[in-house]
Amino acid sequence: SEVKKDSKLMHIIHVTAEMAPIAKVGGLGDVVTGLARACLSRGHRVDIMLPFYECIQREQIDDLTLITTYNSYHDGKWIPTHAYSGTVSGIPVIFIEPSHQFFKGQHVYGGSYNELEAYLFFSRACLEWMQQVTRTQPDIIHVHEWQTGALPLLYWDMYHYLSLQKPRIVLTIHNMEHYGECRQEQLNMCGLDGSLYATFDKAVDDRTVGHNPERLSLLKGGIVYSNAVVTVSPTYLKETLCSGWLSNTLIRHRDKYVGIVNGIDTAMWNPSIDVFLPSKFHAQNSEGKKLCKYYVQRGLGLASGNHVPDTALKVPLVVCITRLVAQKGLHLIIHAIKQVEELGGQMVILGKAPDSRVGSEFEGLVNLHNQGPSIRILLMYSEELSHLLYAAADFILVPSMYEPCGLAQMIGMRYGAVPVVRKTGGLADTVFDMDDEPNHEMTNGFVFEGIDEGSLNRALGRAFACYRNKPDEWNGVVKKVMAVDNSWNNTAGKYIEIYESVRA
Ligand code: ADP
Structure with missing residues (x-):
């Protein structure tokens, strides 16, 4: 336009x-x-x-x-x-x-x-x-x-x-x-x-x-x-x-x-023309998003065994794309792995650790999880993969300790991923909790305040419940986040x- x-x-x-x-x-x-x-x-x-x-x-x-x-x-x-x-x-x-x-x-x-x-x-x-x-x-x-x-x-x-x-x-x-x-x-x-x-x-x-x-x-x-x-x-x-x-x-x-x-x-981040995606989509027609999700699940071995597309697509997929530094809430990212697994979901982390100690901690997690059925941790920087993962995600997780603005939640939304974020900095200015009635017009994700594991658990629990039990509400919010205008x-x-x- x-x-x-x-x-x-x-x-x-x-x-x-x-x-x-x-x-x-x-x-x-x-x-x-x-x-x-x-x-x-x-x-x-x-x-x-x-x-x-x-x-x-x-x-x-x-x-x-x-x-x-x-x-x-x-x-x-x-x-x-x-x-x-x-x-x-x-x-x-x-x-x-x-x-x-x-x-x-x-x-x-x-x-x-x-x-x-x-x-x-x-x-x-x-x-x-x-x-x-x-x-x-x-x-x-x-x-x-x-x-x-x-x-x-x-x-x-x-x-x-x-x-x-x-x-x-x-x-x-x-x-x-x-x-x-x-x-x-x-x-x-x-x-x-x-x-x-x-x-x-x-x-x-x-x-x-x-x-x-x-x-x-x-x-x-x-x-x-x-x-x-x-x-x-x-x-x-x-x-x-x-x-x-x-x-x-x-x-x-x-x-x-x-x-x-x-x-x-929005020129760089546009799911309707994104060259990295196997199938394009937009707010009015998000069928292509399913294909992106299945493509990623297949590619990462998250849809193997007896999973047919429909079964794999039903599993909620949480994505976290971030520099792996303390600011980003490392303990909550690590905890989310366990919690998502417990809730029967899947999680993909795309992250790079500039600090070698953090790097080896996450390499330990790679060894622990990447052969399993539900968690993939990719320790690298990849622009291309980031586009694919935003497109595949049902949820984009941003549990930062502090976050001046944060782009991941906004990019995620444009690609139809519903944000689960900690209420701080720019996350508080761009994500409004679904269960926060008075603000109904603006609601577009799941927000928690505490820095403890329980706070994250409750938000993830509500997010998964919405995804699984309230399909109308869920489809509505996916459409809504894609239509939010966070453009420059x-x-x-x-x-x-x-x-x-x-x-x-
Ligand atoms: P920060 O500036 O603190 O890193 P932002 O959320 O403002 O956090 O911006 C992060 C940007 O970097 C986003 O575009 C995100 O997709 C990208 N990004 C972060 N980690 C990776 C990674 N490992 N691979 C590809 N892109 C990444």
Whole structure:
């Protein structure tokens, strides 16, 4: 469908460490791509600036071209840096590649170079590119997370005194857990005087008792120096004002701090055209979803033995797609395996553990369960499998301890999977309990509050009971979740309002 163009058009440049699908680790990558696409279709000019990671999926970049080589400052030297242009899924991207070991390796994060220094370099190189190479004056530079937290400092204390006049800075915080710890002399490396930021009202890390002036936080600096700060849901905004190490800083900057729920990129996540699915479907006709479910059950050996399609299809299938980190409620994910098995359902986990101890714990579970009839644990990152599993799922489980926004529940819904979630952050803003009568219009899943196993058991029990005993209600809610509009088309307007409110 045609999207209405905005009347006042802006030039927005995202400076980011991730972009889906070529350099995606989690939700950040999805958000950047989805928001950029939505703003483009409303008529704005949007560019994305991304490090040219060695691991980037080049085959998904169209028209990759070296634009120029320029010098950007790092640690007393000017480093020759290549800038490439390309198009990714229809969105213009500039890739920054220093002639340095930065951004080398098999993964987006966790390479053998110093990550903090690499992103300090990248933040400055992006401004340098605007100032020196293209002389563009975007209306908005939109930065994300601690990785680009130094950019607002560099802009207001350096480049704004050079030739960059027009840009205003918007920072989106996708997760406050990562704060970008930085020592004064590390900040010196990007050409700023680190000692000038070692004050409580600038970038001293609030968590340090007595404010150790050596310990700065790029995320805090970014908050202080940006014109607007967005976090990814209203409930997470409230949570971060009430507790957490940044709450004092955020309270002091309350006037420019807003919560906007992420959208999903409905071009990338669309079950009616999804190339990864053996059979397409949509809210008006979800027959194809059954085929996807059976396809997955067959493929994973969950429909073997005497299971004919009809018998296999009757078994409720719970899917959990997540980074395996503490935030995501690991003990509840592990408990769910047992509980789903006990309730006679099936469960598939698609997850990757960045921490090796968590990894081996889950490998133990793989050995315990993957030969059995009902549980499959897939310890890997796979975009393709994730699409298949969302499409196959009856339930999408998100039992997070905290969740700034969460995309899995929204993607799941679009693919007809009913969410079972813990009531926190963005999950509380997007999933409303089926048994919560007063809210009947909005109800679309099963919600629990406690972090104990009993709370999860009760929610799963209610979910399975609905699936098995109330077919009309069940079919109704599946239709309903598929029709919920969590698209960026729906929420990008809120970002446009923020851009409008701060632009020069
Ligand atoms: P976070 O950003 O904390 O990882 P979100 O729910 O916001 O959590 O976004 C997670 C995104 O990453 C979703 O698009 C989800 O499908 C995807 N994802 C997570 N783990 C995997 C995996 N192992 N394989 C494929 N996709 C994954």
